[in-house]
Amino acid sequence: MRNFLALRDFFYRYKGMYAVGVLWLVVVDFLQIIYPRLLGETADAINRGTFNRDFAVRYVSALILIAFAIALLRYLWRMYLLGSSRKIEYELRNKLYAHLQTLSLTYFQHHKTGDIMAHATNDIQAVRQALGMGIVLAVDAAFMTLAAIFMMGKTISWELTLFALLPLPFLVFTVTRFGAMIHNRFKAVQEAFSKLTECTQENFAGIRVIKSFVQEEKEMEKFSRICRYNMETNMQLVKIWGMFFPLIELISGLSLLIVIWYGGKLTMYGRISVGDFVAFISYLGLLTWPTIAIGWLINLIQRGAASMERINAILQEKPEVLDGPDTLPVDDLRGEIEIKNLTFTYPGAQKPSVSDISLRVPAGGSLAIVGAVGSGKSTIASLLLRLYPVPPDTVYIDGIDINRIPLKTLREKVGYVPQDTFLFATSVRENIAFSGEYSDEEIVDAAKMAGIHEDILALPEQYETLLGERGVNLSGGQKQRISIARALIKNPRIIILDDCLSAVDAATEEKILVNLKRFCRGRTSILISHRISTVMHADEIIVLDGGKIVERGTHEELLEIKGIYYNLYQKQLLEKSLEEMN
Ligand SMILES: Nc1ncnc2c1ncn2[C@@H]1O[C@H](COP(=O)(O)OP(=O)(O)OP(=O)(O)O)[C@@H](O)[C@H]1O
Structure with missing residues (x-):
């Protein structure tokens, strides 16, 4: 109990409704209790020989009346x-x-x-x-x-x-x-x-x-x-x-x-x-x-x-991430990001996924993160959205510890395109305009910027086309671009693109990157990718290996170091020329 x-x-x-319901229920029980008494009196009357027509009419009328009252009250207690x-x-x-x-x-x-x-x-x-x-x-x-x-x-x-x-x-x-x-x-x-x-x-x-x-x-x-x-x-x-x-x-x-x-x-x-x-x-x-x-x-x-x-x-399960008592009344962000000596271990994990990360991206600047599979790239993105508990005094936005920024402000002002796209089983329009009310023009603009507008026009009902289980299925690259449009339409101060161009071909990627460059002007952007072509124009590029920053600098600086980044670049150049030869 x-x-x-x-x-x-x-x-x-609902105490009032329960009380009235219980009252009707008790009245029904009370009326039921009368039946045996009437039956007993009828038996006695038969036994004594006093049972006559008048007696029968009186008792039968009483029984019918009680039956009606019980039916009505049973309906009432059920309702209440x-x-x-x-x-x-x-x-x-x-x-x-x-x-x-x-x-x-x-x-x-x-x-x-x-x-x-x-x-x-x-x-x-x-x-x-x-x-x-x-x-x-x-x-x-x-x-x-x-x-x-x-x-x-x-x-x-x-x-x-x-x-x-x-x-x-x-x-x-x-x-x-x-x-x-x-x-x-x-x-x-x-x-x-x-x-x-x-x-x-x-x-x-x-x-x-x-x-x-x-x-x-x-x-x-x-x-x-x-x-x-x-x-x-x-x-x-x-x-x-x-x-x-x-x-x-x-x-x-x-x-x-x-x-x-x-x-x-x-x-x-x-x-x-x-x-x-x-x-x-x-x-x-x-x-x-x-x-x-x-x-x-x-x-x-x-x-x-x-x-x-x-x-x-x-x-009773406590939310691990929530607005604490020291949350500041911040409702807008400029977009300056600073990470100081961040070491993070996922709840329940044995060892840290990122260690001793320090970096700074000025408001309006761009940072790219490259690194092998599992090197900790997405972990940094998740922490910038506080999807997991962020260690105190490690991640700052506009000089404020991220833990003191209201979650609503943070997540409204950061546009995030995750690695695995998820589209809802509704129309293309509703998928793009997921975060609020937007005009047709804004929706089309966002779709154009994400390089998906033309593809949408080719769909049977264009922006009204239903996706997913009851509708059409899109290719991986098309899904990625709808999810980019969904993040851009929010007009975010910070935009994080987590390997979200991996499923599009090189020509489409180039077109989207040109659009994104225009869109990101004045906004802080973080690009995560395996592809050098996606990240080479960023103000600073960091290379992660085993959760640690092992190289950092601009594209040219990193090529000079002749380390992981250089090798990755050479490999991708080779792949490109082989593709062109084929
Ligand atoms: N929710 C989680 N719980 C525990 N460990 C996790 C979790 N998510 C990721 N990890 C571990 O953290 C490390 C870094 O993962 P992360 O997803 O950040 O790598 P990544 O560089 O983004 O990889 P990829 O290029 O495949 O996306 C990996 O060893 C991974 O197994």
């Missing part, structure tokens, strides 16, 4: 109680999503998308059922039990009531014992479902790789294994559930046995009337529902608690 404490704010907000749980579900899902958005990249690297999807769907649904039907069952079972016992004792016989309740301790024992088992097995069911979602999501996301490596059968086997595990964990739950209900019914059957035996004796000795006996059995019938409801309730609450435990684990 502790797990549900995280929901107290939501409960507080189940309606509140739907609203809490809506808010909890939004809260979870908003929280997930605050978590840094490290979290998403350590948790699979499918698992997160399972939390947002299955777990939240289980919580909603506990808060809706769970509360209905709890109130219903508690009120009905107390009311039925009270009516049995007060209006018929306390002695018979005590006898009828003798099997109660067995019931309590069964419910608590099975409750714990159901909790654990349901947790396993939810985990198995997460694995299933994970596997499905990963398989369809990687369908190209699976098909090109002819791994369909192997993946099918893997899926089948996970699917079987999912079925087996569910069967474990069904087994325990299958034993639980019959046991509860058996225990309540014992009560009926006692009542028939002892109640029958009391009726024969005239200590209670035939009507009382009929009413008592009818009350006992009313008690069957709460016993079943308790079983169901235990299941719903245990499922909800297990799911809430998993959701709480996410909600």
Whole structure:
């Protein structure tokens, strides 16, 4: 139950609706309690010979009226109680999503998308059922039990009531014992479902790789294994559930046995009337529902608690990167970048990815970073966006420690084109104008600058063409250029291009570089690339090797050193002339 404490704010907000719902529910229970009494009186009337037409009309009218009232009130409690749980579900899902958005990249690297999807769907649904039907069952079972016992004792016989309740301790024992088992097995069911979602999501996301490596059968086997595990964990739950209900019914059957035996004796000795006996059995019938409801309730609450435990684990996850108390009210940047002795190790990694990096790019200047695969180029770009926690006093923008610049300002003013492009399954227009409202002219300008305008005009519906799953698929180079247009349209003060021309041919690259040069005038630019042709015009070029700066200078200075940069240049010149010869 502790797990549900995280929901107290939501409960507080909907307390009025819950209170009204509970009120209607209790009134329905109260009306149901009248039935056995009416039945008892009818039996007594038949027994005494006073049952006549008037009596029948009066009792039948009362029964019809009660039935109508119950139907109406049942509708009302459903609207109030189940309606509140739907609203809490809506808010909890939004809260979870908003929280997930605050978590840094490290979290998403350590948790699979499918698992997160399972939390947002299955777990939240289980919580909603506990808060809706769970509360209905709890109130219903508690009120009905107390009311039925009270009516049995007060209006018929306390002695018979005590006898009828003798099997109660067995019931309590069964419910608590099975409750714990159901909790654990349901947790396993939810985990198995997460694995299933994970596997499905990963398989369809990687369908190209699976098909090109002819791994369909192997993946099918893997899926089948996970699917079987999912079925087996569910069967474990069904087994325990299958034993639980019959046991509860058996225990309540014992009560009926006692009542028939002892109640029958009391009726024969005239200590209670035939009507009382009929009413008592009818009350006992009313008690069957709460016993079943308790079983169901235990299941719903245990499922909800297990799911809430998993959701709480996410909600308690602290965002590693956030605006701290010493954040300054900065809403614009000039673009001067300074990095002082930066050494950075990814959370959970054994050794630093970049070490002792120092550099300075004046506002409006340009810096290029080259280096072998894994030398730390993208790490520097990620840190300039604070995608990971940046060590204090190492990275400055406009002389301010980057940790003190509001994240919103930083990310609005830095235009970043990541290495792996990601396009949303919407139109080309919406993909370019992702960061805000832009006019058609601005969108076309950005596309022209990124060298993709002509390609877009050739698409079936030009800027309105849908991309991705429901639309057309673009080439790697076209995707890269749309992602460049998306960064340029933001009109950023600092632009970081992380190897984003790798998939375009040399001629297109040259055209884009000329445009970018024009665009970057007055802006700070950082170019990351393996290609010398992309970086050679930068004000300063740094060469990374094993996370350290090993060479720095202009293109000409670096050629003179005759080190890594020189060798890379020679190699690329050779490749170019071979290509031209072919
Ligand atoms: N999220 C991460 N967690 C742990 N280690 C990482 C993470 N991202 C990168 N690394 C490691 O940090 C080192 C530098 O990686 P980085 O991506 O910065 O290299 P890069 O020079 O940009 O390489 P490439 O040219 O392939 O893009 C590598 O050894 C890489 O394995």
